[in-house]
Amino acid sequence: MLEIKNLNINYGGRPVLDNLNLRLQKGEIVGLLGPNGSGKTTLLRILAGLEKNYRGDVKINGENPSYLTKSFVSYQPDHLPLDSDYSLKKILKLYEKFFDDFSKEKFEKIIKDFNLTMDMKIKNMSKGMKDKVQISLSLSRKSDIYLLDEPMSGIDPASRKKIMDVIIDNFDSDGLMIISTHLISQVERLLDKVIFLSDGKIILEEKTDEMRNKYKMGVEEYFEEVFNV
Numbered sequence: 001m002l003e004i005k006n007l008n009i010n011y012g013g014r015p016v017l018d019n020l021n022l023r024l025q026k027g028e029i030v031g032l033l034g035p036n037g038s039g040k041t042t043l044l045r046i047l048a049g050l051e052k053n054y055r056g057d058v059k060i061n062g063e064n065p066s067y068l069t070k071s072f073v074s075y076q077p078d079h080l081p082l083d084s085d086y087s088l089k090k091i092l093k094l095y096e097k098f099f100d101d102f103s104k105e106k107f108e109k110i111i112k113d114f115n116l117t118m119d120m121k122i123k124n125m126s127k128g129m130k131d132k133v134q135i136s137l138s139l140s141r142k143s144d145i146y147l148l149d150e151p152m153s154g155i156d157p158a159s160r161k162k163i164m165d166v167i168i169d170n171f172d173s174d175g176l177m178i179i180s181t182h183l184i185s186q187v188e189r190l191l192d193k194v195i196f197l198s199d200g201k202i203i204l205e206e207k208t209d210e211m212r213n214k215y216k217m218g219v220e221e222y223f224e225e226v227f228n229v
């Protein structure tokens, strides 16, 4: 499904991703965890086909990330890239036109689950509401890979639980989901596997259950120990 070999990228002569190797299978929800600046967004942008200036080999279903793989990669960036005057109804129409795998019914259901309505406009929404729209757009596609970059940064603690429930209910087990976040305790119960990224290097890749058994602690606790938080 996803295979990365010797992936490197530099910004201003400084390595931001440093010789990454990774293989992930479908059906997994993977937490991409690391301190600020460790390279999480850069990695997701490469997988989404938005960053070309890398060295190494990245294969998604056997293809390099490009406009071709965008048809089976659902990327939710950390801000809503849509005109702020658009209503959800209009955004739905755009997505239906643009993505063959977009489900109107699923979008309407998730929007309702989040207590939003289709006539709401982006410009009148709070940051948390926009985050919910992004998650809804992402989950409403039937993709092979879902990339969620800090999906809950603007969301209040009560709504975070709701979001976790919506992700669990709507995650397609034929897909692979990679979630980058600092809110580890909030997503911990979702994760099948975790990756710790430090200064552009993978310093740990482990199944969540195995990590708990091996180190006798949860993901957040182990993260804090490794990164001296």
Ligand SMILES: Nc1ncnc2c1ncn2[C@@H]1O[C@H](COP(=O)(O)OP(=O)(O)OP(=O)(O)O)[C@@H](O)[C@H]1O
Pocket (backbone or CB within 6 Å): 011, 012, 016, 034, 035, 036, 037, 038, 039, 040, 041, 042, 043
């Ligand atoms: N377009 C760019 N030009 C120059 N430097 C960049 C660019 N994009 C990212 N960087 C640098 O690359 C490093 C990794 O950034 P990235 O956004 O991938 O980290 P991150 O792990 O997602 O961080 P955060 O947790 O703060 O979101 C940072 O030092 C950042 O300043």
